[in-house]
Amino acid sequence: MSRRGRWTARVCVGTGVAALLAAGCAPAPAPQGPASGGSSGTGIAVGAYLHYGSPGVDRMQELSRWLGGTELRAGHTYLPGDTWENIEGAPDSLRSWARWRKEGSDRLFVLNVPMLEGNEAGVPDDRVAELLRAGAHGEYDDHFRRLAERLVDLGIPDTVIVLGWEMNGSNYTHRCRPDPESWKQYWRRIVVAMRSVEGERFRFDFAPNRGGDAIAWTTCYPGDDVVDIVGMDSYDQPPGDSFDEQVTQPYGLQQQVDFAKAHGKQISYPEWGLFRNGDNPDYMLQMLAWIAEHKPLYQSITDYCPHGVWQCGQNPRSAEVFREFLSASADRGRRAASRHRP
Template sequence: MPHRGRRLVGACTTTVAAGLLATGGALVTAPPREASGRGAGTEVAVGAYLHYGTPGVERMQELSRWLGGTELRAGHTYLPGDTWSNIEGAPDSLQSWARWRKARTDRLFVLNVPMLERNEADLPDDRVAELIRSGAHGEYDHHFRRLAERLVGLGVPDTVIVLGWEMNGFNYSHRCRPDPEGWKRYWRRIVAAMRSVEGQRFRFDFAPNRGSDAITWTRCYPGDDVVDVIGMDSYDQPPGDTFDEQVAQPYGLQHQVDFAKAHGKRISYPEWGLFRNGDNPDYMRHMLAWITEHKPLYHSITDYCPHGVWQCGQNPRSARVFREFLSTGKGRGRGGPPRFDRAEDQAWPGLW
């Protein structure tokens, strides 16, 4: 996904929120996993990324009304990667998300966690490789233990952690290509650090971009013992001019499904939506059908322009498909597009 939006997230949130870990050693015992295949739970948690902070929580209920009462069970947000303090869980909005999660036992809280500070600083490959090696040697373990303690303390020890998302791309400082082997060791250290915190039941979601991108994402896979979910961020853009091509391309949607099945994992779609091909109801129908067929643990449409369907008015045909597909039929027609009370929120969707 294009990362410009999360550059804004980091700036906004910064304003608001002014053991046995040696590489190769035994890891803390992982929590029980929900494997894909026979016997696994198959109910799909529907979600949307609506805003990085507390307004995102409030808009979940509004979007649910727009969908005729459909329950949104996946709440999705990001920790900004500008400073280590934010990666440690400093944003106050985590409290709002924790309250949302605890209101119903069947909800999922999905949190994207950067692996490095200055995550959108366009660092050169040699500097990224140096930072990854430092992480692999344990220099940053304490930051992730603090995050784990923060989440457990907030009462969300079962958070789904989308760690180092889109690692196969070119942009983020937590990208894999500069040192794939070091990157995998670093992932393992982070998971060990977070699992060392008493009371945690985190699930770790490995979520590359669809396709090969800067490096084939299978080269970054850190191991079945430290991954619980095989995710994929997939937008309607090349490579893959048609949905069938997005499915069949090397390291595309079918490869994700097959890889997850081979490794006994559920799949997810932390980010998906429209993009280069504009308002494309055909893509929307096919993606929703794909999700229905393959039953990910959760999916979360990115709902701001140009990707979204509710907060973005430029995709009316796709919005109609999304709403009709996901609506419960109860109270259809109630609600409407979001209403913004503050000037900065009114401008917000167009800034991404």
């Protein structure tokens, strides 16, 4: 999704939820328990994108209370891709995220990092190809070393880096399609540059859009030695009108799981949520069940309108499913799944 949505969209009012879901919801079979991180630090790290800056940190605690005390172990934000200075980690809000991360030894800090400045500037394909070739030849290495140094200095050397996300689409300057070979080489240079900084323990998350989009995401995969996690951004929208189609479509959810297994990688869902089909509790429950079954390293719902459930009052039925499924009480989560079976 675009930075415009993340940075400038007005958050919808309403943090409460409506009464129980209307009858007729047809969820997937119930998993054995909610996809909650739990206080022990085992299992899936649950998170949400709540705001890019320091307010996002404050809202983590509020969302946890709304979920009945469920521990949120994945803190997720984005670096703006407007200037190289910001890509180097200039935003002061990183200090707030660093404090949050260091308050719990089992927490994950997840940071989306653009690969090029002017990342939403509508740059044409021929210019994108030139920029990717420059990156592949090392022109931008210093920017990423500075980012790595900034993160290490802040005490968060184990940050999960979602680098060049949704590269298989057409929205971003850091897209892959104009020159896939240069894109892959550029990714490799960035990883090598960041790993050269003393004290780093970064993990790099390769996270395309679900589906074929502008180019098959497998064409952009830069290699097992420079990827730690195979992620996927997946919203309730085409391609895939039903959840089953989102699973089975080419380059969909099942192919992500199979690809990661074949390459010996963990999976993740850095972005997911509602979208084209409105308040859709069936989708919400099936996606949560998918996550619980396949056990990604972390999952992070995009929680602003139209995608979200806590900060967006327009999706009350989906909010109720999300809240009950991820409640701190495992029994309550199982009841949520079984209650809404047809």
